[in-house]
Amino acid sequence: MTIKIRTGWNSSGDQALKIAEIAQACGVDAITVHPRTATQGFRGKADWSLIATIKNTVSIPVIGNGDIVRAEDVLKMQNQTGCDGVMIGRAAIGNPWIFSQVLELIRDKKVSFPDPSRRFEIMTQYLRFSVKYFGEKRAIWMMRSRLGWFVKGLRYSSRFRESIKLISTEKDALIHIEQYKKMTAS
Ligand SMILES: Cc1cc2nc3c(=O)[nH]c(=O)nc-3n(C[C@H](O)[C@H](O)[C@H](O)COP(=O)(O)O)c2cc1C
Structure with missing residues (x-):
């Protein structure tokens, strides 16, 4: 124990x-x-x-x-x-x-960082699992702050954090993630 x-x-x-x-x-x-x-x-x-x-x-x-x-x-x-x-x-x-x-x-190796596409994959998975586990209403309320934690250090991250403060459905969240993904790739 x-x-x-x-x-x-x-x-x-x-x-x-x-x-x-x-x-x-x-x-x-x-x-x-x-x-x-x-x-x-x-x-x-x-x-x-x-x-x-x-x-x-x-x-x-x-x-x-x-x-x-x-x-x-x-x-x-x-x-x-x-x-x-x-x-x-x-x-x-x-x-x-x-x-x-x-x-x-x-192990004395160089610390590696995930590429942005992997981050977006994990964010989407985290969103989906949270909705399944907590139900959409509670999960989306949590995601309003937590999705922002995944984009630390990426371009336009503060804009993304600001935009997800208003999400109210899983679909909304997926649209914002997709839009931000495109923005960081351009
Ligand atoms: C969202 C969240 C949930 C937590 N839940 C628990 C918990 O259930 N039990 C617990 O002992 N500590 C809990 N903690 C505290 C953490 O285990 C840890 O002690 C604290 O965050 C300090 O470590 P850190 O500076 O690495 O975050 C929680 C922290 C956060 C941010």
Whole structure:
């Protein structure tokens, strides 16, 4: 059994440390630490030094989490904290390739980036699966922000992000993706 914790109610980290010790004593197999306080939500910076503190305190595996933006950050976190594993959150939503990019880095290979046509394929698939799973109304509401995460760094991406804020059906979304795909290809 594994658990995942945050820093706690304040930034000292005392509460996380105490919980990690209790968890280990209870027989928990591994612990993931997202070092942000409850009030921080997703804002501010994750305090990676707390991951190191917990790693130095317990003997069960510690998985670090928070602010992994690109593949290189995984190695940075491991070097800085000594953690046994890394959990990737938000970065994987628009860039599901981040996992293979991390593997490339670990294997001393050059990090590869998907070509735009592959990105559009995945976006369309994500849209279709979401509609199937959540139903059109809820899925489209989610897609209004999430589709934009896939186009980071592409030409005219802010225009695309703006345009999908108004989509209300799956068909609408597909039309916008197709139009944007043509725009980036021209
Ligand atoms: C859309 C979304 C859903 C999440 N759902 C959960 C969840 O169900 N359980 C959980 O422990 N953390 C959840 N998280 C938090 C992430 O697992 C992670 O701890 C946090 O995003 C920090 O990592 P990151 O900086 O790599 O995103 C969620 C985050 C996002 C953005």
